[in-house]
Amino acid sequence: MSGTMNITLKVWRQAGPTAPGGFEEYKAPGISPDMSFLEMLDVVNERLIEGGKDPIAFDHDCREGICGMCGLMINGSAHGPSKLTTTCQLHMRSFKDGDYITIEPWRAKAFPVLRDLVVDRGPLDRIIQAGGFVSVATGSPQDANALPIGKLEADEAMDAAACIGCGACVAACPNASVSLFTAAKISHLGLLPQGQPERYRRALHMVAQMDLEGFGGCTLFGECMEACPKGISIDFIKRMHGDYIWGAVTEKPEKVALGSG
Amino acid sequence: MRKFWDSSVGKKVVMGLTGLVLVGFVLGHMAGNLQVFMGMERYNAYAKLLQEDIIEITWAVRVALLVSVVLHVTAAWQLTRRSWDARPVAYALREAQVSTYASRTMRWGGIYLFLFLVLHLGQFTLGWTWLFPEYAKGAAYGNVVLAFGHPFWVAFYLVAMFFLLLHLFHGTWAVLRTLGLAKNAAEPLQRRLPLIIALVVTVGFSLVPLGVALGFVR
Numbered sequence: 001m002s003g004t005m006n007i008t009l010k011v012w013r014q015a016g017p018t019a020p021g022g023f024e025e026y027k028a029p030g031i032s033p034d035m036s037f038l039e040m041l042d043v044v045n046e047r048l049i050e051g052g053k054d055p056i057a058f059d060h061d062c063r064e065g066i067c068g069m070c071g072l073m074i075n076g077s078a079h080g081p082s083k084l085t086t087t088c089q090l091h092m093r094s095f096k097d098g099d100y101i102t103i104e105p106w107r108a109k110a111f112p113v114l115r116d117l118v119v120d121r122g123p124l125d126r127i128i129q130a131g132g133f134v135s136v137a138t139g140s141p142q143d144a145n146a147l148p149i150g151k152l153e154a155d156e157a158m159d160a161a162a163c164i165g166c167g168a169c170v171a172a173c174p175n176a177s178v179s180l181f182t183a184a185k186i187s188h189l190g191l192l193p194q195g196q197p198e199r200y201r202r203a204l205h206m207v208a209q210m211d212l213e214g215f216g217g218c219t220l221f222g223e224c225m226e227a228c229p230k231g232i233s234i235d236f237i238k239r240m241h242g243d244y245i246w247g248a249v250t251e252k253p254e255k256v257a258l259g260s261g
Numbered sequence: 262m263r264k265f266w267d268s269s270v271g272k273k274v275v276m277g278l279t280g281l282v283l284v285g286f287v288l289g290h291m292a293g294n295l296q297v298f299m300g301m302e303r304y305n306a307y308a309k310l311l312q313e314d315i316i317e318i319t320w321a322v323r324v325a326l327l328v329s330v331v332l333h334v335t336a337a338w339q340l341t342r343r344s345w346d347a348r349p350v351a352y353a354l355r356e357a358q359v360s361t362y363a364s365r366t367m368r369w370g371g372i373y374l375f376l377f378l379v380l381h382l383g384q385f386t387l388g389w390t391w392l393f394p395e396y397a398k399g400a401a402y403g404n405v406v407l408a409f410g411h412p413f414w415v416a417f418y419l420v421a422m423f424f425l426l427l428h429l430f431h432g433t434w435a436v437l438r439t440l441g442l443a444k445n446a447a448e449p450l451q452r453r454l455p456l457i458i459a460l461v462v463t464v465g466f467s468l469v470p471l472g473v474a475l476g477f478v479r
Contacts (some may be wrong), residue, residue, distance in 0.1 A: 010353075023353065076354035101356045109347050110332065154444075174360070175344035177269075205399030207270050217269035220435040221360035222450045233436070235445045242441020244270045 005031045005097040009044065012104045014113050015077045020111065023102075033093035037080060038063060038070060040092050057116040065089040065229065068164030071171065072117055073104040078227035080167040086166065086229040105172035110178070118233055121167050123213035124181060130209035131202035132185040134194045147193050160188035162230040172227030175216030179223040183240035184208045184232050190243060200247030201254075207244050269343065272336040277439035279329035279336075280432050284458070286326055287425070291465040297478055298468075301402040306400035334375060340444045341368055359450060363427040364435075369427035370424035377421035384408060409473035422463040 006029040015019030028044050035043070038060050045055035070087040073100040074080035080090040095101065103117065114240035149157075161184075169180035186203050189195030195202070218237055225234045265271035278371040293311075297304050311319050357365065383389035386403055388396040395407040408414045434455040472478040 012353075031294075073352060073355070076352065076356035077358060104352055107348050107350050107352055109349050173359070174357075174365070175353075176347035177344070207268055208264075209365070211267075211269050214347060214349035217271075217273060217340045219340075219344075219359075219364065220431075220438055221364050223360050224356040225357055225449070233445070234449050236443050238438040238443050240441075241270055241274065241439055244268075245274060245441055248265045248271065 003033070004029075005033060005092060005095065007031055007040075007092075007095060008100045010100065010102045011055070011117070012113075016174070017065075017112055021086070031092055032037065033091070035092045036063070036089040036090045037072070037074070037092065038090055044230075045101060046197060057114075059118050060088060063088040066258050068166040071106055071168055073102075073106065073171055075102050078172040079229055082213065084225070084229055084231050086164075088227075099176045107168050108176040108215065110176070110215050111167060111170065112207075115228075117143055121165070121168075122209075123178070123215070124165050124167060125247055126213065127178065127182055127206050127209045128185060131205035132189065133200070134189055149192060153191055157188045157191035160184045160191065160232065160236050163188070163228075163232055164230060166229065167169050168227040168229060169224035169232075169250050170215065172223040173216065173218075174221055175219055177218045177224075178210045178213070178215040179218035179237045179240065180228065180232055180234065182206050183234075183236035186187065186238040186243060191240070200243055200251050203240060203243035204247045204251060207240070269340060272340050273439050275332050276336045276340075279333040280408060280436055281315075282325060282329040283333065284429065284433060284436075284462075285430075286322075287462050287466075288422040288458075291462050294469050295465060297402065297405055298472060303401040304405075305400070309399075330375075330378070337368070361431060361450070366424065366427050367431055370427055374428060375422060377424075379416070381421075382415070384414075405469065406479055407475055409470040411471040412474070415470045415474045419467060422461050422467045425466070426459045426463040429462060430455055432457050 006027070007024045010023050011026060012021055014022045026044055026048075028040065031040050031043065038058070041056060041058060041158055048055050058072065059066045059069045063070070065086045065088060066085075071079060072087045074087070074090070079085055080094065081085050082090050082094050098162055104119075105111075105113050105117045106119045108121045110118075111121055113119050161186035163181060165181060167178075167181070170178050173179075186206055189202065192201045220234065220237070222234055225232065293307060319447050327460045353375070380392065385401075385408070386398070388398060390396055393408060395402075398402055409418075430452075432455075434452040438449075443449075469478070
């Protein structure tokens with residue numbers, strides 16, 4: 001068959017959270033360069049199932065690059081070799097016939113492996129619960145023009161809000177730091193007027209939660225920004241630091257301890 | 262206070278602030294050292310100024326520097342331990358994409374610089390004769406010439422300056438981001454001023470051992 005590729009995969013297999021894991025090699029002949037990376041894994045899994053073996057477990061959902069479910073360490077690079085791309089939007093044409101591809105789950109103490117390539121990204125949810133919201137009285141929505149927001153502010157807030165929470169920043173960071181995710185979530189609210197009342201408290205709470213979850217600290221390697229499929233800038237980490245410092249100096253002590261969800 | 266110090270951001274801020282103190286110090290120290298090229302009299306007079314005439318100020322600076330070094334190293338140590346703990350299972354393969362060599366050598370380079378700092382103080386300030394037998398109290402110029410007559414000391418100092426270059430290249434760039442002061446940038450990893458600061462400091466420092474080794478200072 002012309003135009004297809006023969007590749008070899010080295011995949012992390014682990015039966016469960018406490019089971020010992022290890023790498024297994026799989027031959028994947030006859031792969032179309034038009035397949036997405038996940039479709040290639042689907043093909044490999046079909047063959048495994050036909051052969052009576054356990055398919056490789058991996059996270060995926062929308063497969064159009066916006067849900068944040070997929071995420072694999074591919075040849076030592078989060079979401080693979082293409083920039084601004086989730087694993088599902090990575091295509092096999094980015095590889096060559098005969099390539100040897102190493103596939104690993106995101107590695108972090110805070111992201112325990114559940115099975116094979118699936119990790120528990122619950123800590124990201126708990127960081128959001130710690131402060132990634134605005135407390136507003138709900139009711140009928142007000143007029144969209146009632147709160148004027150500058151174009152540049154709106155743009156910057158949207159740049160931060162592009163975060164899909166995939167965890168690639170943690171995976172790519174040599175410190176396993178979640179700073180880029182947390183900073184994006186702090187910033188997209190803090191840049192808008194609705195987010196102002198809780199801006200500094202939000203930074204204090206979310207930073208405290210990310211430390212509590214056991215992530216490493218930021219040393220500004222910049223790897224997160226490169227791995228991020230949405231191209232979120234480390235400028236937001238700088239902003240998070242600014243908010244945190246100001247909050248630490250000015251925030252009043254709280255009367256009621258907040259739960260972590 | 263306690264909460265701030267316990268947080269990873271707080272420790273990083275402490276590292277940034279103390280780092281700024283130390284950057285200020287190396288700039289001044291480097292400029293002072295260059296007086297070695299203006300002759301023995303001038304250099305020894307400068308040493309006497311610091312060690313006798315304004316010794317009270319010198320001690321105030323020393324205390325500030327000591328506190329800065331202790332806080333900087335303690336925070337770095339604790340943050341490093343946290344980062345190592347944060348990834349208990351290493352990747353079989355992880356390729357650095359955009360991180361600079363400087364950022365990846367902050368820790369081990371920092372350890373070398375700390376070792377350098379101890380030996381450097383022992384050699385020229387505390388006068389440890391087991392380390393540097395030719396040491397003579399009050400003869401600052403002579404000590405410099407004698408020390409850098411040894412190829413070992415020249416090499417040891419130049420390696421330290423190489424790591425200092427890397428440390429400053431990353432540190433002086435990162436500090437403004439750590440303190441939340443930098444402006445947004447299209448290419449946040451690009452930097453010019455940190456490179457200039459790092460080069461000025463390390464070239465300035467390196468001129469002294471090189472000047473002795475090459476015979477300009479004797």
